[in-house]
Amino acid sequence: MSAARFITSLVPAAFITGGLVFIMHTLISQNFEEPGDGDEYKIPDITMPQREISTEYDTSKPDKPEEVDEPPPELPEPEFENPNVDVSVSIKPNLNQKLKVGGLSGFSSDGDYLPIVKPQPKYPSRAASRGIEGYCTVEYTVTVTGETRDVTVVDCPQSVFASASVRAAEKFKYKPKVIDGEPIEVPGVRNRFTFQLAE
Numbered sequence: 522m523s524a525a526r527f528i529t530s531l532v533p534a535a536f537i538t539g540g541l542v543f544i545m546h547t548l549i550s551q552n553f554e555e556p557g558d559g560d561e562y563k564i565p566d567i568t569m570p571q572r573e574i575s576t577e578y579d580t581s582k583p584d585k586p587e588e589v590d591e592p593p594p595e596l597p598e599p600e601f602e603n604p605n606v607d608v609s610v611s612i613k614p615n616l617n618q619k620l621k622v623g624g625l626s627g628f629s630s631d632g633d634y635l636p637i638v639k640p641q642p643k644y645p646s647r648a649a650s651r652g653i654e655g656y657c658t659v660e661y662t663v664t665v666t667g668e669t670r671d672v673t674v675v676d677c678p679q680s681v682f683a684s685a686s687v688r689a690a691e692k693f694k695y696k697p698k699v700i701d702g703e704p705i706e707v708p709g710v711r712n713r714f715t716f717q718l719a720e
Contacts, residue, residue, distance in 0.1 A: 634663050634707050635696040642689035642714055648681045649718065655679035657686040658713040665704040667695040675711065686714045 648654075657677035661669040672690045677683045690712055697704035 631699050631701065632696075634667075634698040634710070636693065637667065637696055638692070638694035639712075640689055640692050642682075642685040642716075644716060644718075645681050645685055648679070648716065652718060653679055653681060654717050655682055656713055656715045657682040658711055659686050659690045660709060660711045661690055661693075662706055662708040663695045663697060663710050664706050665697050667697045669693045669695075669710075671708075676713075679716075682714065682716050689714065 655678055657679070658675050659672055660675045661672040664670050669690055669692075672687050674683045674687065677686065693712075698707050699705070
């Protein structure tokens with residue numbers, strides 16, 4: 522920046538600054554007066570009237586409901602679908618029964634396992650309502666106490682019968698297999714359930 526341009530810019534700046542100072546002084550001198558007394562307002566006195574306070578309790582009883590002359594009509598009994606279901610269960614276990622019964626103890630004689638209790642499976646309601654028939658083969662282990670363990674489905678074309686077959690096989694009771702007077706487990710025992718509806 523040249524010196525001439527610097528000097529020419531100082532001249533307008535000085536005029537503007539002087540003008541602003543003059544305007545500020547004028548404004549201040551016009552309002553430089555003591556504040557006068559304002560209007561006075563009288564605040565009225567507040568008085569509370571004396572009142573008697575009493576507590577009222579609602580002791581009124583509700584009105585008695587009107588008596589009904591006629592009782593409401595009885596609802597009809599619901600009708601449930603009860604298909605005529607006849608469960609035919611064909612039990613074909615793999616048994617080679619060579620049981621020799623003797624003595625006072627249940628395990629005193631050698632012999633093969635023997636079924637004692639075989640409850641029938643419950644016919645699945647879904648299969649009964651659709652008219653589905655079929656069979657299901659399960660496999661399990663007969664334990665030393667005559668109970669079944671590790672029940673699995675090995676052949677069940679209609680899977681709707683699988684759960685009912687497993688639950689029924691889990692409730693089977695056997696006389697365990699005995700060798701040399703000691704009960705032993707028998708794995709791989711199979712049982713086939715046949716599910717048929719009544720005609």
